[in-house]
Every structure is written in C-alpha cells, then in structure tokens.
Amino acid sequence: MLNADTETVREEIRNMEGNKTILKYMTLINWEKAGEEKVDAMIEVRITPQRDTGYDTVAERIYRFPEVRSVRLMSGTYDLAVFVEGKTMKQVANFVSTKLATIEGVVSTTSHFVLKTYKQDGVIIDDEEEDRRLVISP
Amino acid sequence: MNNSWNDKLSPVVKAIPPSGIRKFFDLVTETKGVISLGVGEPDFVTPWHIREASIYALEKGYTMYTSNSGLLELREEISKDLSGSYGVNYDPRSEILVTVGVSEALDLAMRAIVCSGDEVLIPEPSFVSYAPIVSLAGGTPVPLPTTMENEFRLTPEQVEKAITPKTKALLLSYPSNPTGAVMDRKGLLALAEIAKSHDLIVVSDEIYDKLTYVGEHTCMSSLPGMRDRTVLLNGFSKAYAMTGWRVAYAASNPDFIGAMTKIHQYSIMCAPITAQMAAIEALKSGRPAMKRMVQEFSRRRHLVMQSFKEMGLPCFEPKGAFYAFPKTSVTGLSSEEFAEQLLQEEKVAVVPGSAFGNAGEGFIRVSYAYSSDDLSEAFRRMTRFVRRRGVFPRKVIGPSGIDFVQKEGICQNL
Numbered sequence: 001m002l003n004a005d006t007e008t009v010r011e012e013i014r015n016m017e018g019n020k021t022i023l024k025y026m027t028l029i030n031w032e033k034a035g036e037e038k039v040d041a042m043i044e045v046r047i048t049p050q051r052d053t054g055y056d057t058v059a060e061r062i063y064r065f066p067e068v069r070s071v072r073l074m075s076g077t078y079d080l081a082v083f084v085e086g087k088t089m090k091q092v093a094n095f096v097s098t099k100l101a102t103i104e105g106v107v108s109t110t111s112h113f114v115l116k117t118y119k120q121d122g123v124i125i126d127d128e129e130e131d132r133r134l135v136i137s138p
Numbered sequence: 139m140n141n142s143w144n145d146k147l148s149p150v151v152k153a154i155p156p157s158g159i160r161k162f163f164d165l166v167t168e169t170k171g172v173i174s175l176g177v178g179e180p181d182f183v184t185p186w187h188i189r190e191a192s193i194y195a196l197e198k199g200y201t202m203y204t205s206n207s208g209l210l211e212l213r214e215e216i217s218k219d220l221s222g223s224y225g226v227n228y229d230p231r232s233e234i235l236v237t238v239g240v241s242e243a244l245d246l247a248m249r250a251i252v253c254s255g256d257e258v259l260i261p262e263p264s265f266v267s268y269a270p271i272v273s274l275a276g277g278t279p280v281p282l283p284t285t286m287e288n289e290f291r292l293t294p295e296q297v298e299k300a301i302t303p304k305t306k307a308l309l310l311s312y313p314s315n316p317t318g319a320v321m322d323r324k325g326l327l328a329l330a331e332i333a334k335s336h337d338l339i340v341v342s343d344e345i346y347d348k349l350t351y352v353g354e355h356t357c358m359s360s361l362p363g364m365r366d367r368t369v370l371l372n373g374f375s376k377a378y379a380m381t382g383w384r385v386a387y388a389a390s391n392p393d394f395i396g397a398m399t400k401i402h403q404y405s406i407m408c409a410p411i412t413a414q415m416a417a418i419e420a421l422k423s424g425r426p427a428m429k430r431m432v433q434e435f436s437r438r439r440h441l442v443m444q445s446f447k448e449m450g451l452p453c454f455e456p457k458g459a460f461y462a463f464p465k466t467s468v469t470g471l472s473s474e475e476f477a478e479q480l481l482q483e484e485k486v487a488v489v490p491g492s493a494f495g496n497a498g499e500g501f502i503r504v505s506y507a508y509s510s511d512d513l514s515e516a517f518r519r520m521t522r523f524v525r526r527r528g529v530f531p532r533k534v535i536g537p538s539g540i541d542f543v544q545k546e547g548i549c550q551n552l
Contacts, residue, residue, distance in 0.1 A: 135167060137163075
C-alpha cells in the first residue's frame with residue numbers, strides 16, 4: 001500500500017512515537033454492544049482568564065481529573081468543552097457540582113448528557129449495511 | 139391457430155442459449171444456507187457522498203429526461219477523466235454517449251457497426267453477454283480461446299489466423315471477467331497493429347480498468363492510430379460500486395457515437411437523471427473511496443491465491459477485476475459437475491466456467507467481492523470438497539526456491 005518494506009514502515013512508526021506525532025493507540029468500543037453501562041456528558045464551562053496564563057491554569061486543573069476524558073478551549077458563548085465519563089448520571093453530576101464548579105475561576109457550568117453516540121473519532125457506530133446482492137450475477 | 143407461441147418468436151432469439159449463469163442462479167436460490175462466491179459486483183455499497191448527491195438531486199426536483207446523450211456536465215467530467223487518466227481526448231458534445239450500463243453501450247455499439255453476417259472476434263472465456271449481443275445484432279461471434287498457460291491473453295497470431303473477409307470487429311475486455319487477465323501495452327499494441335492493417339473496429343470494454351492491481355491499465359484508444367477505430371466502453375458499476383445505478387458511457391469518433399445515439403434515442407431515450415447526477419459526483423470526488431475499495435480487493439486477491447495454492451487447485455494469478463478462475467478439471471469433474479456438487483455437498487456457490495464459453499470448461503469463476511470471513515469459510519469448505527476428490531497440494535524445492543506441484547503434474551509457482 002505504501003510501496004515501502006516492512007522494516008521501513010516499522011522504523012517510521014518508531015520515530016513518530018518517539019517525537020510524539022503518534023500519541024496513543026486506541027480501541028473504539030461500542031459500549032452498548034459490550035453491555036457496559038456508562039454515562040458521558042459534555043460540560044460547557046465558562047471561566048475567568050488568569051493573568052499571564054489566560055485559560056491554561058484553570059484548564060489544567062480540570063484536565064488533571066481522571067473523570068475528564070477531554071478538554072477543549074472553544075470560541076463562542078462558553079470557554080471550555082469538558083467531556084466527562086462516569087458510571088452513573090449521579091456520579092457525573094456529583095463530579096460537576098463538587099469538583100468542577102468549585103474550582104476558583106470557574107464562573108458557570110452547563111451539563112449536557114450524551115443520549116446516544118452515532119459517530120465517534122470518524123467511526124460510525126453500528127455501521128452495518130446489509131448485503132442485498134443476488135447470490136449469482138454476471 | 140397455432141398452439142405454440144414459441145413458433146412466433148424470432149429465430150435469432152430462439153437460437154441464443156439461455157445464460158449459464160441464469161441456469162445456475164436458479165439452482166443456487168433453491169439451496170438454503172449457501173455462501174456465495176458467485177457475484178460479479180462489489181460488496182461495498184455506493185460511497186455515501188455519491189448516494190447523497192443523488193438524493194439531493196431528487197429533493198431539488200431533478201426528475202425529468204436529460205438530453206439523449208446524457209447530461210453535458212457528466213460528459214464533460216467523463217472527457218476530463220479520460221484525458222487525465224489516459225491522455226486521450228474526446229469532445230463531450232459529439233464523442234461521448236451516456237448509456238444505461240455498459241451492457242447497453244455494448245448493444246448499441248454492435249447494432250451500430252455490425253451488418254448481417256459480419257464476424258466479431260471475441261476472446262474466450264468471455265463475459266456472458268458478448269456472443270449473444272453480437273448474434274442479436276445479426277453478426278457472427280467468433281470465439282478465440284485463450285488459455286491459462288498464456289495467462290488468458292490473446293496472441294496476435296491467433297487473431298491473424300481468425301480474420302476472414304467478413305471480420306468486422308474485435309471485442310476486447312481487459313481486465314477480464316471471468317479470468318482477471320489483463321493485456322499489457324505491448325500486447326495491445328500488437329493487436330492494434332492487426333486492427334489497423336485489417337481495418338477492424340475494436341470495441342473495448344474497460345469497465346474494470348480501475349481494478350488493475352499489477353502494472354498500469356492501457357486504454358486501447360490511447361494507442362497510436364486507435365482513437366477513431368476504437369469504441370471505448372466504460373462505466374461506474376465496478377470501480378465506484380454503482381452496479382444498480384445502471385450508468386455508463388461510450389466514447390469514440392462522432393460517426394460511431396452519432397449512430398449509437400440514434401439507436402439509443404429510439405430505444406432507451408436517456409439514462410436516469412438521478413444516476414447521472416450520482417455519476418458526476420463519483421467523477422468529481424469519488425476517487426479516494428474508489429482507491430480504498432481497490433486496495434481491499436487487492437488484499438483479498440492474495441488471500442484467494444494463497445487458498446487455491448493450499449487446496450491444490452492450479453490458478454492463474456488474476457491481475458485485475460475481482461475474480462479468480464481456478465482450474466477444476468484436476469478433480470476429474472466438468473465445470474458444471476464441480477459447481478453443482480460443491481453447492482450440494484458444501485453449500486458454496488461458484489459459477490461454472492462453461493457459462494463463459496467453451497474455453498471456460500474445466501474452470502470455475504470465484505468472485506472475491508466478499509468479506510474475509512466469508513471467503514475464509516468458503517475456502518475451508520472448498521478445500522474439504524477438493525480433498526475428497528483426491529487433490530492434494532505437495533511442496534517441493536525447485537530452482538527458484540519452493541515450488542508448488544500439483545498431484546497431476548501441473549506446476550504452479552508459489
């Protein structure tokens with residue numbers, strides 16, 4: 001496919017891992033199919049920027065929490081999009097009210113619970129198309 | 139009053155045998171739990187953005203006829219594609235005709251050029267429609283048998299030998315359905331020289347051009363002096379997984395295209411507009427999706443070749459399309475016996491090679507347009523079947539390393 005031998009490709013992957021171009025290898029799991037109950041939420045967070053560091057200090061305090069899957073600084077009506085994962089809705093709500101909202105510099109939070117995931121990381125969940133072809137054709 | 143309406147039928151139609159594929163299809167549909175390797179179309183659904191373009195066209199109310207020749211925008215895109223891919227230029231206004239599948243384009247080409255009694259040379263094994271379409275146009279199909287030993291390629295000698303004063307055209311299809319054979323540039327140049335020296339028309343069905351895995355596809359029209367004596371046929375079915383859309387095209391000089399358009403406008407009128415809109419999208423931005431599909435077919439091709447080697451069936455390595463054409467005569471069975479018994483005993487459907495002409499006898503067509511899981515299971519079953527017929531692979535060391543030697547003594551390199 002790349003018109004290169006296996007060793008060349010392996011070496012290139014090693015280099016990209018070394019210089020952190022490749023950060024991590026992930027398995028994307030359809031949790032519903034796996035029978036795992038879990039809750040995802042996206043929290044809009046408005047914060048007061050800090051002198052010298054802007055949004056970075058508060059963002060760092062947030063992304064250090066293990067419950068937080070990702071944090072992104074956004075343009076628009078709020079500042080950070082924080083993706084949180086928990087076992088139950090109560091657990092996520094508890095995290096937001098006791099840990100996230102109480103950080104100094106956090107002005108407000110708005111929580112959106114994920115009801116269903118249709119596509120993630122470029123992969124369509126449940127993307128199975130039926131084979132409608134005839135059994136024999138020319 | 140005659141009791142049999144059969145007597146009223148055209149003798150030409152009556153003389154045409156029913157398709158070997160159709161016959162086998164009926165048998166397969168009666169059997170339950172079959173894994174089929176008999177389908178001549180991609181297992182991918184048309185890429186979403188192409189489907190979406192068609193849905194959008196419907197939403198916008200594109201539900202009317204197009205010009206007989208097809209949407210000008212589509213013909214312009216086809217012209218650009220041919221020019222970009224093969225450096226051969228066609229005027230979209232007079233030299234390209236959009237048709238309902240390559241099947242229609244082929245029918246039009248034959249009806250436009252063949253007069254009663256004209257002979258058309260066809261390499262065999264060949265696509266099931268070729269010979270009947272020549273007959274329906276009033277011509278005489280002349281099969282030119284090709285062999286596995288010669289990688290199912292036509293030789294200039296056999297073409298020269300078959301030419302008579304009645305020979306009008308040569309009908310080529312490379313990459314080939316059912317063998318997966320391709321003709322390289324040198325081989326096609328030799329055929330082109332013969333076509334020029336005997337003033338033959340070449341009808342070149344290049345529907346599998348994008349599905350060429352070894353080397354580059356050579357377009358017949360791009361060879362010196364061949365543009366105007368070639369009727370180039372191509373479409374979207376195979377490369378863009380658009381078989382059911384029935385949209386294709388013919389490109390040639392204005393005389394041929396004009397004549398084909400005449401028949402087309404009186405019989406078909408035009409290809410469906412939504413399919414033409416989808417085809418525009420396919421040409422404009424379908425290449426990455428097409429390349430991904432081609433890569434997947436290529437990957438499976440290796441799996442299929444490996445499987446035949448392991449089960450002991452000699453098989454020419456296909457260089458294009460998505461079929462393998464293994465030699466099953468080593469089991470002592472005819473093509474039909476092999477396919478029928480395999481279906482009955484192991485519930486695997488393949489197409490008997492005899493459906494593609496006499497030269498296909500002793501072979502079967504196996505499509506690898508299936509998932510790896512289906513292919514693996516089908517080959518497990520087929521291996522059991524072949525072993526029961528006393529065919530076993532045997533490995534020996536030969537001059538070039540490990541060679542594979544068939545029980546009956548037919549050699550095939552590993």
